[in-house]
Amino acid sequence: MEKPIDQTAVIMNRLQEREKEQMLTMAICKALSEVLTKNEFHTLASSLLKDHLFFEEFILASSNEEETGYEIFYQYTNPEILPKAYTLKDSFFDLCLASADTVVFDLKDFDESKNRLPDYLHYANNKNFNNGIGICLPYIKGNQHVLFLFFKNAATLTRESNRIIRSIAQQLSITTRNIKLASEYGKALAELEILKKNFGERKLETKIETQNFQGLVGNSAVMQNVYELITQVASSDSTVLIFGETGTGKELIANAIHSLSLVSNEKIIKVNCASIPEHLIESILFGHEKGAFTGATDLRIGKFEQANNGTIFLDEIGELPLELQGKLLRVLQEKEIERIGGRKTIKINVRVIAATNKSLEREVSEGRFRSDLYYRLNVFPIALPALRNRTEDIEDLANFFLAKHSQKIGKKIKGFSKKVLKSMISNPWPGNVRELENMVERSILFAKEEVIKEMSFPEIFIAESSEAAADFYIKKLQEVEKEHILKVVKKCGGRISGPQGAAILLGLPGTTLISKMQKLGIKKEHFLS
């Protein structure tokens, strides 16, 4: 006789199993709730889920928000799969989506000739995963998800597995959404980082721009004073005389005055009195009529006429020959010019800005500059300080030139080492800002790292000056000047202009050096031998 079944024991057994099952689903839900990436999801699918659901293939498909299509969000056998779009109504996904129950299917039942089955079903079929289920996961704001599990044989899917899947379905939906949101958040964060970086760079550029006063860098007290003078004088039509050593920025000051003036929409015409051969200066300044002298084959409109209604900048005015100084004085007083060879006077309305790196007072006292012209020019003097007298501007200027030239050269240089900054600040900079700019440009060209760690300041000045001092009493100044220029030009291999040229070392514009060399009778054969 068969032993009667102990109903209580059976129920107890079931209860214990259910309890175990509940513990398991809670553990899976907890693990799922911590997942934020597809990689983490794959780890979980390969362990807890695979161990208890016994699938061969696990596919999570996700509809788009409009519910016109869907894509594979995760595939167990191919976790690296890139999202691929499928149409929603493929008689498979939409079937599962519409069903409240688990849809069980046998792949052999699908008539491939009738149905255009999605490729992952072909794939499952080819792998002999004959049976499968599709479960529409509970809807969580955003997308609809369907979970497909494939098995080699129908018996693998137990009631218990089905119950577990139903219990974790809600959490699966939430996890899928969490992964999507975390990925979007990551992308947004990366974009924000790029924007922040770009904004930072732009802020740096703006800083460089806003530090400038009309393109002039430097906020030292002396420069603030200069900016104030510029602002005061710009809107009048007063003549301005700018004093300052070579390379201190006199031309930039002239530009600033012009651009803040009432005639800023007119031209500023610039003349470097030192670089024009003496016999041409008059014709260049005032023009000539056709046939006025041998070689005057055409009419020339002089710089004063060209600058009419605007500004003329007479750089290195101290180099203007004496006989022309009188003519200039007349032009300034009478506001009219006469072209060489011309019979009529031409009225001109020009604002004059002159600049000099010489002491015009000394030039006057030594008879090389007319005192009346000096007083006529010296209406509103602006004295520009030498760079060594405003060392607090050196770092700003160096950084400004670094940004300017590294961009031009195409090298990403971040800054200067502390050592280089210190030596820049203590360097005497006889060529002033021009020399600093050239040194920075040169250092960028030679830089091998992102930070400039070396800057070789020309020692030539120290060596030369001691030698010059010894010779001072026995040689004329011109001779010393000639010898000094020759030595520097020789040292630069005959190069006059450019970053490796002698003009930089001498702190002069290339054109000024050439005209000085002509005046001193320095010829190519003297330094190329």
Ligand SMILES: Nc1ncnc2c1ncn2[C@@H]1O[C@H](COP(=O)(O)OP(=O)(O)OP(=O)(O)O)[C@@H](O)[C@H]1O
């Ligand atoms: N404050 C400044 N900010 C930015 N750049 C400057 C400044 N001062 C000078 N520079 C730069 O230094 C170089 C020399 O300036 P500039 O030609 O105006 O000097 P300068 O006094 O007229 O020289 P020179 O007497 O030899 O003609 C230029 O490249 C100029 O842009």
